[in-house]
Amino acid sequence: MVLVALAGLALIWLVMVPVGPEACVLSLPGPRNCTITSRVEAAVIPTSGIFAIGLLSALWAILSPRSAPAARITGIVLLSLAIGVSYLLVAWIPALAGVRQGFQIGT
Numbered sequence: 533m534v535l536v537a538l539a540g541l542a543l544i545w546l547v548m549v550p551v552g553p554e555a556c557v558l559s560l561p562g563p564r565n566c567t568i569t570s571r572v573e574a575a576v577i578p579t580s581g582i583f584a585i586g587l588l589s590a591l592w593a594i595l596s597p598r599s600a601p602a603a604r605i606t607g608i609v610l611l612s613l614a615i616g617v618s619y620l621l622v623a624w625i626p627a628l629a630g631v632r633q634g635f636q637i638g639t
Contacts, residue, residue, distance in 0.1 A: 533593070533607040537586030540615035544575050544582075548622040571622055578618030585610050 549571045589607025593600040 533589055533604055533611070534586060536608055536611045536615075537582055540582045540611060540618065541579060543615060544578060544618055544622055548619060549575050551623075575618075575622045578614065578621050582611060582614050582618065585614055 549568060585607065589603055589610065593603035593607070596603065
């Protein structure tokens, strides 16, 4: 479970933030998610979520030995879903990131 969380965080900070989507190469000037600074801002929320899910599920498994198998399975499933969602939030930065900067996309 901890390894899944660490792999997810490594994926965010070593792949998604520095590289970004392939669409950046195809269009000049690229959309706002083509800058590393905007992807770093967008990576804070998924990083916090993955850390919290990993910590809470590990604590659940430690503090309740009877339900440790359920805690591990639940933790791994939730971490996997969070990592998948983080790809969309960090690499592609949907409207959520635009709202944080004071403007709203699509209106």
